[in-house]
Structures are given as structure tokens and as C-alpha cells.
Amino acid sequence: MKEEVKGIPVRVALRCRPLVPKEISEGCQMCLSFVPGEPQVVVGTDKSFTYDFVFDPSTEQEEVFNTAVAPLIKGIFKGYNATVLAYGQTGSGKTYSMGGTYTAEQENEPTVGVIPRVIQLLFKEIDKKNDFEFTLKVSYLEVNYLS
Structure with a gap:
């Protein structure tokens, strides 16, 4: 009989805040993009990361x-x-x-x-x-x- 392996259910959420006025005045720009309908964020143009939940700055x-x-x-x-x-x-x-x-x-x-x-x-x-x-x-x- 195969023993059931139970893991600890850890979920990871990523929340990205909007740029604050100081950052905007210094010319900072958002370097992340969000995949609509997916819990995924893209850093720059090619590095994507998937989480259990992703909340963009408008959330x-x-x-x-x-x-x-x-x-x-x-x-x-x-x-x-x-x-x-x-x-x-x-x-x-x-x-x-x-x-x-x-x-x-x-x-x-x-x-x-x-x-x-x-x-x-x-x-x-x-x-x-x-x-x-x-x-x-x-x-x-x-x-x-x-x-």
C-alpha cells in the first residue's frame, strides 16, 4: 500500500504596488507586466514568474x-x-x-x-x-x- 505524502500547503501571493509620486517625479517606470487572467508577472521583457496569486498595482x-x-x-x-x-x-x-x-x-x-x-x-x-x-x-x- 502506497503511503500518501502530505505536504505543507504554502501559497505565495505577489502584490505589486503602484509607483509613488516621488518615484514618478524621478522618472521611474514600471518594469513589470502582468499576464491577464494568469497569476504571472514578467520582469522586463523576458523573465516570467508564476505564483498562486498575482495582484497588479490597481488591485x-x-x-x-x-x-x-x-x-x-x-x-x-x-x-x-x-x-x-x-x-x-x-x-x-x-x-x-x-x-x-x-x-x-x-x-x-x-x-x-x-x-x-x-x-x-x-x-x-x-x-x-x-x-x-x-x-x-x-x-x-x-x-x-x-x-
């Missing part, structure tokens, strides 16, 4: 969350663990994607990032489960490396 926070993160939260209630890791160089948009421009007064703004949306969805799902008792533990870590 809103809500779409990133609903596509790449919300299914992980639903899985938590089926007994799965979930981790979301934002990685990239300084200025690449990690803080914006994860936190956005969140304040308590702006909880429904389109600029709200992943973390506030996760918290909102967690409590929404917990409220649906009246016959369970929950203990919620959350970790948030931001590591900055300056050479």
Missing part, C-alpha cells in the same frame, strides 16, 4: 484580502493553522498591505489592510458559533533590518 485591498487571506480565516474554524507573511524590501508596500491606513473610525474604508480585516472576520465568524467557546491568540511581529 484594491479588499480583493487581496478576499482572494488570498479570507479563505485562511475560514480554515481556522475547520482546525487549520494560518500564517500570513509579508516580505519585501523597504518601501515595497508591506505595511500598507498588512495594516493599511487603519483607524477605528475608518474600519470600512477601502484602504484598510489585511490585519484589521482579519480581526473583523475572526470576530464575525466567532459570533456565528454560539455553541463553542473560543480562546483567541494573535501574534504580530515586524522586523526591520538596517545595515
Whole structure:
């Protein structure tokens, strides 16, 4: 009998932010192109990379969350663990994607990032489960490396 091999299901999403005004004023240009309907990005003219999800600069926070993160939260209630890791160089948009421009007064703004949306969805799902008792533990870590 062949033993089933189970891997850890890791999915990788690439989110590309738009150029910021400073970059535009310095004459910077977008060096990436996106393959319509495919989770693929092309660097320059010939180097293509495929991911599980690719979000181009026009993608809103809500779409990133609903596509790449919300299914992980639903899985938590089926007994799965979930981790979301934002990685990239300084200025690449990690803080914006994860936190956005969140304040308590702006909880429904389109600029709200992943973390506030996760918290909102967690409590929404917990409220649906009246016959369970929950203990919620959350970790948030931001590591900055300056050479």
C-alpha cells in the first residue's frame, strides 16, 4: 500500500504596488507586466514568474484580502493553522498591505489592510458559533533590518 505524502500547503501571493509620486517625479517606470487572467508577472521583457496569486498595482485591498487571506480565516474554524507573511524590501508596500491606513473610525474604508480585516472576520465568524467557546491568540511581529 502506497503511503500518501502530505505536504505543507504554502501559497505565495505577489502584490505589486503602484509607483509613488516621488518615484514618478524621478522618472521611474514600471518594469513589470502582468499576464491577464494568469497569476504571472514578467520582469522586463523576458523573465516570467508564476505564483498562486498575482495582484497588479490597481488591485484594491479588499480583493487581496478576499482572494488570498479570507479563505485562511475560514480554515481556522475547520482546525487549520494560518500564517500570513509579508516580505519585501523597504518601501515595497508591506505595511500598507498588512495594516493599511487603519483607524477605528475608518474600519470600512477601502484602504484598510489585511490585519484589521482579519480581526473583523475572526470576530464575525466567532459570533456565528454560539455553541463553542473560543480562546483567541494573535501574534504580530515586524522586523526591520538596517545595515
